[in-house]
Amino acid sequence: MRIAPQRVVTLHYVLSDEQGTVLDDSRARQVPLEYLxxxxxxxxxxxxxxxxxxxxxxxxxxxxxxEAYGPYNEALIQEVGRAAFPMDDLAPGMRFQTPGDDGPQVVTILEVRPDTALVDTNHPLAGKTLCYQLAVLSVREANRAELAKGHPLPPHVDPSQVEDRKAP
Structure with a gap:
């Protein structure tokens, strides 16, 4: 079966930057990626x-x-009050996940000041060329519950027990 819309794909990948530095490896974590x-x-x-x-x-x-996380955008660097962070002990390089206009986003601290922090809201991989080694493990038709949810369901979830609001 070929990869096409409405199919669940399971694969392994190794993600590297242009210099060959491995950024992520699903095989090393022994957890393949599954997506709809x-x-x-x-x-x-x-x-x-x-x-x-x-x-x-x-x-x-x-x-x-x-084609990946977009170009790096200097306009996404901003100053934020220290009270916005869940801890007082902040340091450059720390990352936090925060709500954004398009869903969760990663914020990286660039500089810590007495009352504020300079943060970068670009994705950590924005502006980077990404190299993937891919191995497709399986391809299957998505079930109605997965189509309704918009993503694969964990193996322990009974599709008949999932509320079906968006399925065709």
Whole structure:
């Protein structure tokens, strides 16, 4: 079965930067990625590269920043009051997940000042070219509950027990 919309894909990946530094490796964590194709579960550039592949396919793909997390945007650096953070002991390089206009976002502290902190709300991989080594493990049709939720369900969830509001 080929990867196409409405199908659940399970794969392993190794993510590296242009210099070959490994940033993430699903095999090392022994946890493959599972996503629902065509439902914005993964970045569009990666989803496009996987389209049409089938179980057993292994390949590499390089994504320019525009296909991945976008260009780095200096306008996303801002000063925030220290009271906005859950702790007093802040240091440059610390990261926090915060709510954003498009869902959760990662905020990186650049500089700590007496009453404020300079933060970067760009995705940590914004502006970077990303290199993926991909191995497609399986492709299957999504069930109605997964289509309704917009993502694969954990294996222990009984699809008949999931409220079906958006399924066709």
């Amino acid at each position: 194709h065509g439902h914005d579960n993964i970045m569009a550039g990666l989803e496009h590269a996987l389209e049409g592949s089938e179980a057993g396919t292994e390949f590499s793909v390089t994504l320019a920043p525009a």
